[in-house]
Amino acid sequence: MTLKVIVAEKADAGRRIAYFLSDGKQKAKKAKGLNYIEFKKGDDDYALVSLSGHVVELDFPKEMNDWSSVDLNDLIFAKIDRDLKNRTVGNTLLDFGGKESEFIIATDYDREGELIGTEALELAGIPRSASGNRVRRAKFSTLTREEIETAFDNLISVDYDLADSAGAREEVDLIWGAVLTRFFSVSTKRLGKNFLSVGRVQTPTLALIVDRENEIMGFKQETFWKIVITFSKGGHFQGVYEKAQLFDKEEADRVFATVNGQNGETKSFEKSVQRIPKPPPFNTTEFLREASRIGISPSRAMAIAESLYVKGYISYPRT
Secondary structure, three states, X not given: OOEEEEEEOOHHHHHHHHHHHXXXXXXXXXXXXXXXXXXXXXXXXXXXXXXXXXXXXXXXXXHHOOOOXXXXXXXXXXXXXXEEOOXXXXXXXXXXXXXXXXXXXXXXXXXXXXXXXXXXXXXXXXXXXXXXXXXXXOOOOOOOHHHHHHHHHOOEOOOHHHHHHXXXXXXXXXXXHHHHHHHHHHHOOOOHHHOOOXXXXXXXXXXXXXXXXXXXXXXXXXXXXXXXXXXXXXXXXXXXXXXXXXXXXXXXXXXXXXXOOOOOOOOOOOOOOXXXXXXXXXXXXXXXXXXXXXXXXXXXXXXXXXXXXXXXXXXXXXX
């Protein structure tokens, strides 16, 4: 009988997927030193392997480690090594790949998730030509029973183009960061712990921070006055003068003297009901911006979002 091997991106997500598919009748097992989950669904046997994100990391060969002697042009075009981060995971995947098995990728449905899934297939020794036959993809954005069951009832093909785009971005990040970091550090003779770090995302982000800091430091305070009046009609409420800010003190004094201690008369009023639409779903940037406004750091905000996602309360937070 063919074993169906599910590859999940994280342990929490894997446990939830197994629970829904097995109706809670799963068993913890171990193979080649790695824990996995075993269960049956209908007449099929399943094994669910949970990863911890990327199972492969990129780096330059050791002969490229000397910052001073390696020519940067050579570094740009150097062969990039793909090193296995966890041999236990690699051995387990290879073991399952060598059996009569089918693989179902159930990683997060985004660029990185697709890359992590194809990395697992590569470690299992399964060629790309097996896609659509021995390899399928579960597409879901929330970890709820309904969506997981629907995803596994409607499996799709692995998107190798999407995975390759994530892989290309990884390589660009490595090359960009390594080459420019070495260039600026060696040029300014800032080596060792004082090196100048440069990154594809890091450096433009730092520029935004510097621009904002310069804007704050260059801000010039300007005194202004506000005219606020208290009204009474079935309770007390406040009204503001039509010019919310008065920068001319003489004008402010004149307006204040005119209304201070006087009774007002309502000439007219308008009443309307405004329908406020519900806010659209957050993207990652807007979510982090709103979290920052209430004092939650980006790392903490993403940790909270990941936790809510794994528990099935929100959709995948990085989309």
